[in-house]
Amino acid sequence: MGALRMAWKLQRWEITTLALVGAAIAVTMLVVGWRMESIQASAPHCWSYVDAVPQSVVNECAASFEEHSAASTIGSMAGAGAVLLPFVLGVVLGAPVVAREIESRTASMAWSVSRSRGRWLGFRTLPILAIVVFAIVVIGLSSLTLQRQLAGGEVGFGSLIPPIPLLVARGLLALAVGLVAGTVLGRTLPAVLVSALVLIALSIGLSLGLDAWMAGEAKPMDQLDGTTSKVYQSGLRDDATGELINLDEFLASEDADGMLEIPPPGMTMVHWQIPGSEYPVWMAREAGVIGGLAIVAGVAFVLTALRRRP
Amino acid sequence: MHARVGLAMERGSLLWGSVLIALLSAGMLVTVVGMLVVVGDLGCSADFIGSRCAGLVEQFAPWENIAQGLTGLLWVLPTGLGALLGVGITAGEIERRSAQVSWTLAASRTRWLLVRAVPVALALFLILTVAAGFAEMVARGRLMTDDAGFHDYQLRSLLVPARGLLAFTIGLGVGAVIGRSMPALLVAVVFSAASTYGLLVLIDAWHLAAAFFVRMDDPLLNSGIYPLVASSSAGPGPDPHGHLLIPASEYWVWVLREGGLLTLASLGAALIALGVVQRRSP
Numbered sequence: 001m002g003a004l005r006m007a008w009k010l011q012r013w014e015i016t017t018l019a020l021v022g023a024a025i026a027v028t029m030l031v032v033g034w035r036m037e038s039i040q041a042s043a044p045h046c047w048s049y050v051d052a053v054p055q056s057v058v059n060e061c062a063a064s065f066e067e068h069s070a071a072s073t074i075g076s077m078a079g080a081g082a083v084l085l086p087f088v089l090g091v092v093l094g095a096p097v098v099a100r101e102i103e104s105r106t107a108s109m110a111w112s113v114s115r116s117r118g119r120w121l122g123f124r125t126l127p128i129l130a131i132v133v134f135a136i137v138v139i140g141l142s143s144l145t146l147q148r149q150l151a152g153g154e155v156g157f158g159s160l161i162p163p164i165p166l167l168v169a170r171g172l173l174a175l176a177v178g179l180v181a182g183t184v185l186g187r188t189l190p191a192v193l194v195s196a197l198v199l200i201a202l203s204i205g206l207s208l209g210l211d212a213w214m215a216g217e218a219k220p221m222d223q224l225d226g227t228t229s230k231v232y233q234s235g236l237r238d239d240a241t242g243e244l245i246n247l248d249e250f251l252a253s254e255d256a257d258g259m260l261e262i263p264p265p266g267m268t269m270v271h272w273q274i275p276g277s278e279y280p281v282w283m284a285r286e287a288g289v290i291g292g293l294a295i296v297a298g299v300a301f302v303l304t305a306l307r308r309r310p
Numbered sequence: 311m312h313a314r315v316g317l318a319m320e321r322g323s324l325l326w327g328s329v330l331i332a333l334l335s336a337g338m339l340v341t342v343v344g345m346l347v348v349v350g351d352l353g354c355s356a357d358f359i360g361s362r363c364a365g366l367v368e369q370f371a372p373w374e375n376i377a378q379g380l381t382g383l384l385w386v387l388p389t390g391l392g393a394l395l396g397v398g399i400t401a402g403e404i405e406r407r408s409a410q411v412s413w414t415l416a417a418s419r420t421r422w423l424l425v426r427a428v429p430v431a432l433a434l435f436l437i438l439t440v441a442a443g444f445a446e447m448v449a450r451g452r453l454m455t456d457d458a459g460f461h462d463y464q465l466r467s468l469l470v471p472a473r474g475l476l477a478f479t480i481g482l483g484v485g486a487v488i489g490r491s492m493p494a495l496l497v498a499v500v501f502s503a504a505s506t507y508g509l510l511v512l513i514d515a516w517h518l519a520a521a522f523f524v525r526m527d528d529p530l531l532n533s534g535i536y537p538l539v540a541s542s543s544a545g546p547g548p549d550p551h552g553h554l555l556i557p558a559s560e561y562w563v564w565v566l567r568e569g570g571l572l573t574l575a576s577l578g579a580a581l582i583a584l585g586v587v588q589r590r591s592p
Contacts, residue, residue, distance in 0.1 A: 013493030021500065096492050104406070188491055189398045190322035196390065197330045204337075204379065233368060251364045 007127035010100075014092055015131065022085060022135050026142035028078040032071050033145030039068045075146050079160045082139050086167050087199055089135055090174025093128045095191040098305055099182030107310035121305050129175065136171045140164030156228020156276035163283050169290040174199055176297030183304045202293065210286055218272040220244055228276025236267040244270065316429035323398050324433055327391050331437045334387070337380050338444040342451040344373040349454060356453045377448045384445055384465045388438050388474035389506060393498035395434055396481020397491055399426050400587065404489035409592035419587050423482070427580075431478055438471035445470070459536030459558030464510075467565045472572035477502035479576045483583035486590055505575060513568055514540070521554035528552070538564070 008015060040047045046061030058065070101107040114120035140163070147161045148154075155163075177198050182191040218232045234247040247262075263269045274282065317324065348370045354363035358370075400423075403409040416422035445466035449458040463469070481498040488494040521540035538556040556564065 011492075013488070013490055014496065017493055017496040017500075021496075092492060092496060100492075185322070187322050189394055189402070189495070190326050192492075192495065193323060193326040193330060193391075193394060197326065197333065200330075200383065201333070204376075207379075208376075246368070248365045248368045 003123050004127045004130070006123070007131065010124075011093060011096065011128070014096070018089055018092060018135070021081075022089075022139060025078050025081040025085060026139055029075065029082060029139075029142045029146045032075040032078060033143075033147075033149055036068055036071045036075065036149040037145060039064055039071065072150060075150055076160060079143065079146060079150060082143050082161055082167075085139055086132075086136050086171030087174045089132050090171045090176075091178040091192055091195040091199070093132060094175040094178025095182040095195055096188045097124050097128060097179055097182060098308075099186055099188045099191045102186035102308075102310060103188055111310050117306055118302075121302065125179065125301075129172075132171050132175050133168055136167050137164060140167050152227055154228050154276065156279050157230035157274065157282075158227055159279075163280070163287075166283050166287040166290070169287040169294060172294040173202070173290050173297065176294045176301055177202075179301040180297055180304060183301060183308055186308075206286075206289065210282075210289070214274055214282065215272075218274050220270040220272050221275070222268060222270055224271050224273070228279065229273045231271050231273040233272045235270050235272065236263050237270045239266050239268055313425075313429040316426045317433060319402075319426060320395060320398055320430050323395055324430065327395065327434075328437050330387070330391070331441045334380060334383060335441055335444040338377070338448045341373055341377045341380060342447050345370060345377070345451040348373060354454060356455070374452055377452050381445045381448050381462060381465045384441060384470055387441070388470050389477040389502045390499060391438070392434060392474035392477030393481040393484075393502050394495055395430050396427075396478040396483075396583075397485035397494045397498050398481075399423075399430065399485065400482050400583070401485030401489055401491045401494040404486070404590075404592065405491055413592050420584060423584055423587050427478075427482060431475060434474050434478055435471045438474040439468070442466050442468065442470035453536070457558065460538035460556070460561060460564075461536040463538075463561065463565065464568075468569050469565060469572065472569045472576070473506055476505060476572050476576045476579065479579035479583060480505065483579055483586055486583055486586040489590075505579075509568075509571055509575065513571065516567075517556060517564075518554065521556050523552055524555045525552040 043061060043064045046057060046064045049057065053061075098107070101110055111117050111120060114123075143161045147159060150161070151159045161167075174195070178191065178195045181194040181198065182188065185191045185194060214230060215232050218230075220235065220237070224231065236245045236247060236250055237243070238245070348366055349363075352362055352366070354366065358364050358367050403412060403426075413419055413422060416425075442465075445462075446458070449462055449466050450456060453461060458466075477498065480502045481494070484498040484501060485491070485494040488497060517538060517540040521538070524537075537558050538560075540554040540556060
């Protein structure tokens with residue numbers, strides 16, 4: 001409790017600002033999610049079509065569709081805020097923990113007065129860790145209804161807001177990177193910049209790596225798995241031989257010249273995809289990879305902080 | 311001499327900000343080269359019509375995705391970097407408790423702020439202009455044209471450094487009010503993002519008022535140069551018969567108008583910052 005009070009005293013401005021921003025995002029997501037659900041509930045016949053909506057229904061339900069779309073625009077913005085918030089929380093609360101102490105030249109005093117530097121680090125970082133995890137879980141829980149609505153009913157690879165474990169893993173990685181950058185540089189604002197740089201680079205690298213991993217695991221299937229799957233490429237299967245041909249290669253070949261119908265007779269359209277049912281598995285894998293990186297960065301922070309001169 | 315002092319005080323943030331922009335620019339350059347290698351000299355257009363070009367869609371798509379992600383960062387980087395540098399000057403000085411000395415020693419607080427802020431503002435403008443230049447290359451590479459018209463123009467024109475300067479001046483003011491770097495940075499980012507969004511809404515309304523209706527079969531829509539399609543969230547939705555357009559030939563007029571609005575807002579924020587610095591106790 002004492003550690004939490006200390007964290008509050010030292011970072012009350014940051015915590016207050018982030019709490020206000022986080023609360024605004026959470027409340028917006030809750031209200032918009034509930035509003036979108038109630039729009040659908042008030043006119044269920046407008047929302048009972050999976051594919052093509054008849055023109056008569058389009059005309060009759062124009063107001064309902066328009067209202068839902070306007071709410072969806074606001075919800076998407078709040079959702080984007082929820083996706084960014086774990087990174088902001090981690091960096092803004094993590095970078096100053098050691099950097100500010102060094103910058104204001106109080107580190108030598110604080111570290112020598114404390115029983116051990118490890119104890120000081122634990123006392124200062126664990127409450128921040130708890131605050132970050134708590135805030136992200138609250139944001140994640142507030143997003144559940146909106147997440148379902150924005151995804152069109154079923155959450156899948158096209159979802160804007162990822163599941164809570166992935167949000168938490170991202171927040172922990174950002175916190176650990178912020179702590180390391182703050183300890184190494186010893187200046188708060190440059191540490192924020194370096195953390196942003198490292199996180200952007202890591203996000204791009206992870207995104208490319210995971211995409212390559214998923215592309216390798218994608219299987220050719222006859223039907224598109226609704227809107228929840230992740231489709232990598234389309235192709236054709238020769239019904240007689242079972243041979244698979246990439247659609248782009250087929251279109252570029254001489255066989256496609258003058259062809260009016262795709263797929264041509266004797267061939268079936270196939271799509272290389274990861275089905276939506278595997279979404280939780282892939283999200284768990286991503287969270288695992290990011291969590292692993294957060295642990296590595298956390299260990300790097302402890303080692304750096306234990307050796308650094310105040 | 312004065313410029314050197316201003317730059318030296320913010321060297322850490324400027325250095326890392328420059329590294330960030332340099333890496334982003336390098337990434338964009340690699341992406342452009344990747345797209346050029348895929349397309350080669352086949353003379354494809356952005357819609358990949360023709361059998362030889364159609365076969366390249368899949369190889370081109372990953373590069374295009376990366377290009378989109380990298381240029382998309384230019385929505386947030388100018389605001390973040392501008393606010394960070396602005397806050398560092400005023401809040402940094404107050405937080406370090408060196409404002410008492412430096413404000414007393416300076417001929418006037420106005421002079422102190424000018425000496426500290428102008429060189430950093432120029433450096434910020436320069437590095438963001440470089441990033442916008444690389445984004446221009448990316449847009450041309452993605453669309454395979456020498457004139458990308460209005461396509462993503464807010465991410466690749468002088469509007470990128472102009473947004474950075476707006477955030478910078480807001481950062482100066484907020485930093486002077488709050489006097490602590492990190493909270494001021496957060497508040498400045500929120501204010502800058504809100505101001506930029508407000509200006510975008512205003513500009514969208516201006517676009518809508520200035521645009522004229524063009525039918526689907528009009529050559530202007532199929533010229534290969536990207537006009538600005540004006541739209542309003544409050545409007546009746548897309549018209550199947552045509553669009554409200556501003557032709558690509560008016561590109562510079564609109565860039566200068568929007569840049570002018572952003573510059574005016576920056577000047578207003580700078581004056582407010584100056585007023586706060588004049589009155590604040592160090």
